[in-house]
Amino acid sequence: xxxxxxxxxxxxxxxxxxxxxxxxxxxxxxxxxxxxxxxxxxxxxxxxxxxxxxxxxxxxxxxxxxxxxxxxxxxxxxxxxxxxxxxxxxxxxxxxxxxxxxxxxxxxxxxx
Amino acid sequence: xxxxxxxxxxxxxxxxxxxxxxxxxxxxxxxxxxxxxxxxxxxxxxxxxxxxxxxxxxxxxxxxxxxxxxxxxxxxxxxxxxxxxxxxxxxxxxxxxxxxxxxxxxxxxxxx
Numbered sequence: 641x642x643x644x645x646x647x648x649x650x651x652x653x654x655x656x657x658x659x660x661x662x663x664x665x666x667x668x669x670x671x672x673x674x675x676x677x678x679x680x681x682x683x684x685x686x687x688x689x690x691x692x693x694x695x696x697x698x699x700x701x702x703x704x705x706x707x708x709x710x711x712x713x714x715x716x717x718x719x720x721x722x723x724x725x726x727x728x729x730x731x732x733x734x735x736x737x738x739x740x741x742x743x744x745x746x747x748x749x750x751x752x
Numbered sequence: 753x754x755x756x757x758x759x760x761x762x763x764x765x766x767x768x769x770x771x772x773x774x775x776x777x778x779x780x781x782x783x784x785x786x787x788x789x790x791x792x793x794x795x796x797x798x799x800x801x802x803x804x805x806x807x808x809x810x811x812x813x814x815x816x817x818x819x820x821x822x823x824x825x826x827x828x829x830x831x832x833x834x835x836x837x838x839x840x841x842x843x844x845x846x847x848x849x850x851x852x853x854x855x856x857x858x859x860x861x862x863x864x
Contacts, residue, residue, distance in 0.1 A: 644794070675855075682756075682843055682855035683795070728794055738783065739808055740853060742794035 644743035646729055651749045658716040660746045662729030667710060669731040673740065674703065674714045677726045686714070686727075716748075724750045754778040756856035758844050764862045770832035773859045777826070777846030785853065786819055786829050787843040795843055801827065834863045 643665045652658045664672065670691055675683040689696045689703045696703045702715040716723055726745040733739040757776040765771050777784050782803050787795035798817065800808040804824040812819065816835070821827040831838055841860050845853040
């Protein structure tokens with residue numbers, strides 16, 4: 641079945657890089673996504689990667705995809721206090737209607 | 753910038769009462785999703801519409817939950833009767849066809 645797993649918590653110092661990891665089970669997923677959720681708010685799409693890519697860079701964000709191991713990571717360079725939030729990994733479920741399966745989220749805490 | 757609108761933002765109700773949530777997706781988005789997010793967990797899909805048709809309601813507790821999107825635009829999610837375990841954030845999202853889901857701010861339900 642479909643399942644997305646993430647570590648629950650990450651603490652980093654301001655200015656350091658953050659790496660959030662995710663594993664997924666459905667090898668036929670077309671897209672993999674990273675969403676950000678700030679307290680009390682909805683989810684905001686940060687970035688996504690197509691399954692035939694192994695890396696995507698977007699300003700401070702770098703996504704790495706290892707299809708063989710079904711492992712996805714999000715690297716945030718020069719992490720700032722404003723990056724403190726919950727980060728969700730999601731995979732698209734095949735079947736034609738773009739259903740997203742989310743992980744439980746990784747809470748990122750950035751401290752001075 | 754176009755947004756997904758949801759109301760109410762907060763709802764407190766007693767168990768066995770009826771509650772309803774409303775969502776207005778981004779104009780032109782054919783696909784509308786209702787997700788439930790229990791505190792500390794990732795969003796879980798309850799129901800997905802393509803225009804006015806339900807394409808996935810496999811996780812919707814149909815004995816008490818109902819959803820409609822009569823004209824293929826806005827949507828209502830209803831719970832009757834509400835139970836304590838229904839306390840959660842109810843998130844609405846919409847998408848066109850690229851796989852990017854745009855989320856609303858959510859409706860937080862507390863059942864006493």
